Amino acid sequence: MRLAQRLVVNSFVVATLLVGIVLFAVERRVTERVRAEEPAATAIASDEFLAKVRRDIVIAGLAALLVGVALAQVLAAPVARPIEELRDVARGLAAGDLTQRPSRAIAGGEVADLAEALRRLAEQLEARLQALHGEEALLVALTESLNEGVIAVDARQRVVRINATARQLLRLREPVPFPADFLPRDRTLREALAAVLSGSDATPDEVRVDDRTLSLTARPLPGGGAVLALYDLTPIRRLEAVRRDFVANVSHELRTPLTVIGGFVETLQDEELPPALRRQFLGMAESNVRRMQRIVDDLLDLSRIESGGWIPNPVDLDFAAIAAEVLAPLQTAAAAKGVDLRTELPPGAPALYMDPTAVRQILSNLSENALRHTTSGAVVLFAVPEDGGMRIGVRDTGSGIGADHLPRIFERFYRADPGRAREVGGTGLGLSIVRHLAEAHGGTVNAESNAGVGTTISAWVPGPEHTAADDTAAAAD
Numbered sequence: 001m002r003l004a005q006r007l008v009v010n011s012f013v014v015a016t017l018l019v020g021i022v023l024f025a026v027e028r029r030v031t032e033r034v035r036a037e038e039p040a041a042t043a044i045a046s047d048e049f050l051a052k053v054r055r056d057i058v059i060a061g062l063a064a065l066l067v068g069v070a071l072a073q074v075l076a077a078p079v080a081r082p083i084e085e086l087r088d089v090a091r092g093l094a095a096g097d098l099t100q101r102p103s104r105a106i107a108g109g110e111v112a113d114l115a116e117a118l119r120r121l122a123e124q125l126e127a128r129l130q131a132l133h134g135e136e137a138l139l140v141a142l143t144e145s146l147n148e149g150v151i152a153v154d155a156r157q158r159v160v161r162i163n164a165t166a167r168q169l170l171r172l173r174e175p176v177p178f179p180a181d182f183l184p185r186d187r188t189l190r191e192a193l194a195a196v197l198s199g200s201d202a203t204p205d206e207v208r209v210d211d212r213t214l215s216l217t218a219r220p221l222p223g224g225g226a227v228l229a230l231y232d233l234t235p236i237r238r239l240e241a242v243r244r245d246f247v248a249n250v251s252h253e254l255r256t257p258l259t260v261i262g263g264f265v266e267t268l269q270d271e272e273l274p275p276a277l278r279r280q281f282l283g284m285a286e287s288n289v290r291r292m293q294r295i296v297d298d299l300l301d302l303s304r305i306e307s308g309g310w311i312p313n314p315v316d317l318d319f320a321a322i323a324a325e326v327l328a329p330l331q332t333a334a335a336a337k338g339v340d341l342r343t344e345l346p347p348g349a350p351a352l353y354m355d356p357t358a359v360r361q362i363l364s365n366l367s368e369n370a371l372r373h374t375t376s377g378a379v380v381l382f383a384v385p386e387d388g389g390m391r392i393g394v395r396d397t398g399s400g401i402g403a404d405h406l407p408r409i410f411e412r413f414y415r416a417d418p419g420r421a422r423e424v425g426g427t428g429l430g431l432s433i434v435r436h437l438a439e440a441h442g443g444t445v446n447a448e449s450n451a452g453v454g455t456t457i458s459a460w461v462p463g464p465e466h467t468a469a470d471d472t473a474a475a476a477d
Helices: 003-037 040-094 109-145 164-170 187-197 234-268 275-306 319-337 356-372 418-424 430-440 464-476
Strands: 149-153 158-162 205-209 212-220 226-232 315-317 339-344 352-354 377-386 389-396 444-450 454-462
Touching (some): 149 164, 164 226, 187 212, 212 234, 319 339, 319 356, 339 356, 352 389, 356 377, 356 430, 356 454, 377 454, 430 444
Parallel strands (some): 339 377
Antiparallel strands (some): 149 158, 205 212, 212 226, 315 352, 377 389, 444 454
């Protein structure tokens, strides 16, 4: 029942009681007065007179009630309407609709004060909610921009917040909230989570999830729950392994010729050594010195390219002329082994757009490597237009490379057959230099091989159109 109706009903009940009391008192007073003044002979006439009086009083009372109810209805509406409006506004605010406001038409008295207080309350709630939304958006933006994975777990062991980095590291796709049991079942992680949920601190540690090494930091929350922070240490550990391998490989590569040279020097100090043997030992020492020099030169070239100290200056080049220049020093060694050296370039092929020094070094490294591992057949330098650029490389009929070694042949000092590679004099850095030179041009490298059949190693570099487009996009960024 609405407020106005309740007011009318209450007014009707009160008015009825008041009218009834008044009518009862009037009728009693009139009856006593009439009977006291009229003689007994006229009792019948008095009763008739009293009946008419009662009827008139009832009619007047009913009329008064009807008029009172009508007036109550009219008077209750202005009182009930603003109260009902305030009720609707309060319900809307409670439901989360902070746009609700009492109308300015409510004026005068305590109801107007209540409307003003409700209006201020709604404005304050809206301002605070907007501030909370802003803080929430800022918090989300901060956590999502972190390179660390952040996971918030409540006291009921439910993950209530997780950023994109943590999802990627832990390979989680479930929408929040979800049980903490969905987290990886790593013992260190579980023990750290259990410790912080119980209110104690956990020592930062490392966890292993799939193929990743993660740094784990866990902290308890004041109101119960925990926050886990994960940082991917995999690239760091990989770099540390590469550094260790690099130091070990360089030490090994330099120690071998140094040992040989040291032994020859000790032998050459013998004054009775025959001249022929002395010349042989000096030649072998010179060969090892040159090997060390090649290793040092390759290391310096690799370091300069990787550090960005070398920037390619591509120009249009004649591939056939450069290939002939690269193959000329190898003709004697190839003829001794019975290996055919040749160049393949399709008719109408565009000019090669590369840095002259880089293309010579790429072709030299690839052709020397191919000839080193080819005992018969041919070593072919080729260039083929491909995808708006050129693919250049070397194809041989040598011993080939096993499929398990192909993904790693561009790593520094990696050899599919270490013993044979050192025997024929390779430094183990040539293919790594080829890869870095190609990538410096915005290109890629590729290796295809079948053991016992031959190997094809190539580098794709973009043409001048692609390079200009990339430079324009970089300048725009």
